[in-house]
Amino acid sequence: GESVGLHLPTLSVQEGDNSIINCAYSNSASDYFIWYKQESGKGPQFIIDIRSNMDKRQGQRVTVLLNKTVKHLSLQIAATQPGDSAVYFCAEKPHAGNNRKLIWGLGTSLAVNP
Amino acid sequence: DVKVTQSSRYLVKRTGEKVFLECVQDMDHENMFWYRQDPGLGLRLIYFSYDVKMKEKGDIPEGYSVSREKKERFSLILESASTNQTSMYLCASRGGGASYNEQFFGPGTRLTVL
Numbered sequence: 001g002e003s004v005g006l007h008l009p010t011l012s013v014q015e016g017d018n019s020i021i022n023c024a025y026s027n028s029a030s031d032y033f034i035w036y037k038q039e040s041g042k043g044p045q046f047i048i049d050i051r052s053n054m055d056k057r058q059g060q061r062v063t064v065l066l067n068k069t070v071k072h073l074s075l076q077i078a079a080t081q082p083g084d085s086a087v088y089f090c091a092e093k094p095h096a097g098n099n100r101k102l103i104w105g106l107g108t109s110l111a112v113n114p
Numbered sequence: 115d116v117k118v119t120q121s122s123r124y125l126v127k128r129t130g131e132k133v134f135l136e137c138v139q140d141m142d143h144e145n146m147f148w149y150r151q152d153p154g155l156g157l158r159l160i161y162f163s164y165d166v167k168m169k170e171k172g173d174i175p176e177g178y179s180v181s182r183e184k185k186e187r188f189s190l191i192l193e194s195a196s197t198n199q200t201s202m203y204l205c206a207s208r209g210g211g212a213s214y215n216e217q218f219f220g221p222g223t224r225l226t227v228l
Contacts (some may be wrong), residue, residue: 033188034215043118043204043219044157087157093215100145101172102217106156 012111019077023090026071030042030092033066034102035075038087047075047088066110077110084113117141118220120205126226133192135223137205145208146188147217148172148180150201157204163188195227 013019025033032051036044039095050057050073057064063076073090090105121136139146147162149172151204159172163182181189188207192199202224206217 032215038218041221043206043222044217046216046217049215069155101147101159101162102215104157106154 001020009106010109010111012113013080015080015082015112015114017080018076019080019084019110019112020077020091021077021088021110022073023073023105023108024071025090025092025103025105027092027094028068028071029095030103031095032093033064033073034091034093035062035064036089036091037084037108039090040086042078044089067084080110080112082114085110116208118205118218119136120203120220120223122223122226123221124226126228127192127195128228129196131192131195132228133195133225133227135190135192135203135205137188137190137207137220138186139188139207139218140186141207141209142185143207143209143218144185145210147180147206147208148188148190149204149206150174151222152201160190173223179202195225197227199225200227201225206213 024101032049034049035047038044046058061078065074087107087109089107091102118139127133145164148160149157158174160178161167161180168181179191202222204222205220208217
């Protein structure tokens with residue numbers, strides 16, 4: 001069945017280091033792959049998305065990589081800061097069928113140590 | 115900035131009570147969503163609406179209903195609350211066009227059913 005899953009449920013990094021959050025997906029027929037960040041006590045917040053015909057997209061301090069060969073998505077955060085501590089969700093927007101709703105991953109918790 | 119507000123941050127109800135969760139957005143978005151979030155299960159879509167008076171079942175609609183009488187307001191109704199509906203409930207809205215992948219979330223309502 002369709003699923004969007006995560007390699008690591010928790011990730012701990014030192015402040016200033018780069019973070020890499022991974023996500024594996026099984027549905028190849030998706031238009032977009034998307035990352036959200038959820039801070040404690042708040043709803044998820046959109047970070048960045050990547051279209052399925054791209055391999056890489058950069059934002060402010062973040063880079064998303066898409067490897068369609070192995071169905072793998074990653075979010076790289078440069079110079080991780082304490083404010084980056086949150087749960088990160090990957091999600092995908094299906095191309096076919098009901099594409100009004102997203103397929104969500106289970107989330108990875110990122111803890112930044114000072 | 116888009117603002118999505120939810121009527122309560124915390125709510126305690128008794129088994130069998132009828133519960134209304136209200137969500138209001140101020141950006142004239144066509145699409146609105148109700149999710150529940152439970153530890154280890156990520157975000158699960160209950161219902162969504164793509165227009166006034168239009169609704170569509172998500173992945174876990176059982177035990178819930180929704181109402182969208184005005185564009186800015188989307189209500190989630192638990193007809194007869196049960197203890198297994200104790201959860202965090204998140205509302206989101208989304209526009210169209212270039213912002214299709216960006217859902218804007220409210221802060222959530224933590225519902226406890228005793």
